[in-house]
Amino acid sequence: MDIRMAGVTKIFEPDIVALEDIYLNLDRGEFVYLVGATGSGKTTLLRIITREVIPSRGQIVVARRNLRSLRASQLPYYRRELGVVFQDYKLLPHLSVLENVAFVLETIGAPSRVVKDRASTVIDQVGLWRLRDHYPQQLSGGEQQRVAIARAMVNSPSIFLADEPTGNLDLHTSEEIMQLLLSINAAGTTVIVATHDQYLVDAYRQRVVELHQGRIKRDEERGRYFVDGEL
Amino acid sequence: MASFRYALRDTFRLIFRHWGLSILTLITAVALFFLLGSSGLFSLNLKSLVADVEDDLVINVFMKAGEDASSLVEAMQDVGFITDLKVISPEKGLELLRAKLGNQAKAVTLLGENPLPWNVQIQVMKADFVTPLVRDLMSFPSVEEVVYAGQLAEKLAQASLVMNRVSIAVLILAITITALVLYNTVKIAIYSKRGEIEVMLLVGATNTSIALPFVLQGMLLSTFGALISVILLAGAYQYVSVMLETTLSFLILIADRLLLMRFYLILIGTGMTLGWLCSWFAVHRYIAEASCPE
Numbered sequence: 083m084d085i086r087m088a089g090v091t092k093i094f095e096p097d098i099v100a101l102e103d104i105y106l107n108l109d110r111g112e113f114v115y116l117v118g119a120t121g122s123g124k125t126t127l128l129r130i131i132t133r134e135v136i137p138s139r140g141q142i143v144v145a146r147r148n149l150r151s152l153r154a155s156q157l158p159y160y161r162r163e164l165g166v167v168f169q170d171y172k173l174l175p176h177l178s179v180l181e182n183v184a185f186v187l188e189t190i191g192a193p194s195r196v197v198k199d200r201a202s203t204v205i206d207q208v209g210l211w212r213l214r215d216h217y218p219q220q221l222s223g224g225e226q227q228r229v230a231i232a233r234a235m236v237n238s239p240s241i242f243l244a245d246e247p248t249g250n251l252d253l254h255t256s257e258e259i260m261q262l263l264l265s266i267n268a269a270g271t272t273v274i275v276a277t278h279d280q281y282l283v284d285a286y287r288q289r290v291v292e293l294h295q296g297r298i299k300r301d302e303e304r305g306r307y308f309v310d311g312e313l
Numbered sequence: 314m315a316s317f318r319y320a321l322r323d324t325f326r327l328i329f330r331h332w333g334l335s336i337l338t339l340i341t342a343v344a345l346f347f348l349l350g351s352s353g354l355f356s357l358n359l360k361s362l363v364a365d366v367e368d369d370l371v372i373n374v375f376m377k378a379g380e381d382a383s384s385l386v387e388a389m390q391d392v393g394f395i396t397d398l399k400v401i402s403p404e405k406g407l408e409l410l411r412a413k414l415g416n417q418a419k420a421v422t423l424l425g426e427n428p429l430p431w432n433v434q435i436q437v438m439k440a441d442f443v444t445p446l447v448r449d450l451m452s453f454p455s456v457e458e459v460v461y462a463g464q465l466a467e468k469l470a471q472a473s474l475v476m477n478r479v480s481i482a483v484l485i486l487a488i489t490i491t492a493l494v495l496y497n498t499v500k501i502a503i504y505s506k507r508g509e510i511e512v513m514l515l516v517g518a519t520n521t522s523i524a525l526p527f528v529l530q531g532m533l534l535s536t537f538g539a540l541i542s543v544i545l546l547a548g549a550y551q552y553v554s555v556m557l558e559t560t561l562s563f564l565i566l567i568a569d570r571l572l573l574m575r576f577y578l579i580l581i582g583t584g585m586t587l588g589w590l591c592s593w594f595a596v597h598r599y600i601a602e603a604s605c606p607e
Contacts, residue, residue, distance in 0.1 A: 129607075136606045158518060164517075166515055186516045189522065190516070
């Protein structure tokens with residue numbers, strides 16, 4: 083089991099219940115869509131996995147680590163096992179595409195040859211080799227999202243988290259991004275995608291976990307964005 | 314090793330990204346370390362001057378006519394802080410006077426009989442002992458007059474004490490201002506890189522690797538500030554030494570190279586330590602807050 087949540091509840095001050103009594107198990111290599119309306123708790127759930135947020139109650143074990151009792155000194159090493167694509171990409175504007183991707187490896191102290199080789203390989207995989215020296219502001223939304231994905235996968239994470247990876251992208255670009263995520267998953271990486279993109283969820287059927295007001299409303303293998311008959 | 318190389322590269326990026334602020338910090342550090350060093354050198358020289366005066370501190374006791382110094386010498390035997398005691402008879406005194414006057418020595422013989430009284434020259438360990446001793450000496454019935462330069466030494470000792478206090482005040486002030494300037498420079502650098510720090514924290518950078526470029530930035534600016542101030546200070550000191558030698562030759566500044574070198578090294582070390590402490594505090598606080606989970 084890669085991720086195990088038992089009774090996870092998060093209450094933000096003063097009394098905003100973001101998640102309530104979440105029980106969720108994910109096996110290694112699974113692909114899961116987190117769906118639900120804005121404010122349903124998708125991002126909070128991802129942030130609990132990255133340990134930016136600590137649950138108010140309940141247990142969460144990720145990659146055999148109990149996140150509630152994880153020591154601060156161990157946190158960086160835990161996060162190296164995760165690849166995260168943020169909703170707003172969080173690319174560094176003063177760094178080129180290559181530098182943005184290499185940045186992750188440099189941050190964890192990888193030797194310069196490894197940094198160069200690995201970053202180049204990943205940029206090539208996401209199809210941005212010709213744009214490697216461009217800066218984020220010179221790229222389209224889809225290209226920026228690819229850089230964000232390349233950055234998240236450069237460290238060969240065992241768990242890949244993506245928060246709205248196709249938000250604001252056109253259909254064609256969204257499909258390209260989805261293909262990338264599927265290829266990452268095909269390599270054995272657990273992928274969790276929080277999304278509003280009904281088309282993608284329905285087109286690329288995978289496990290669907292729907293959140294509603296902080297609770298799991300449904301958890302279906304090869305589910306659809308809406309429950310049949312809902313629309 | 315690779316991490317340190319990246320940190321060093323990022324340090325220079327930080328310095329050059331905010332080059333205006335870096336120059337301002339450097340100038341401030343130079344000015345403040347110069348002030349710090351000047352006050353330290355002044356204090357050192359004043360101390361040395363007081364010590365020199367104390368070394369030359371001689372109390373001249375002149376006996377009344379017809380009185381010899383034997384009772385006085387006997388009384389002074391048990392005084393512990395007396396380092397030297399010389400008894401000069403009137404004959405010896407006349408001899409010394411003749412030697413001192415040189416060509417005009419004949420004037421002394423014109424006086425006929427020897428007019429000089431018995432003279433006792435007393436040296437003490439410290440200027441502080443002079444006044445009580447003089448009081449004791451004056452109470453001897455056989456003593457006519459006591460002449461001493463003790464007041465000068467006492468005043469110098471007092472001035473030295475005041476200067477030491479001023480130096481400490483200058484030291485605290487200069488260190489506080491330098492620390493604040495460095496702290497703010499590093500804070501601004503951190504603020505400008507907050508997005509980067511956020512990503513670094515999320516991709517698994519350790520607190521040390523995030524902090525290192527900022528700490529090095531603070532240390533480099535402060536150390537270079539201290540280094541430049543030492544170069545300026547050494548030049549100015551040399552210039553003032555030469556100038557005093559030609560104009561006020563009795564004022565000799567400390568020329569002990571080893572002592573001066575040690576002083577300059579301490580100043581550079583202070584710069585380095587101060588830079589390290591300020592930047593470490595600034596960055597440590599920020600990272601602790603940024604990495605704290607909600």
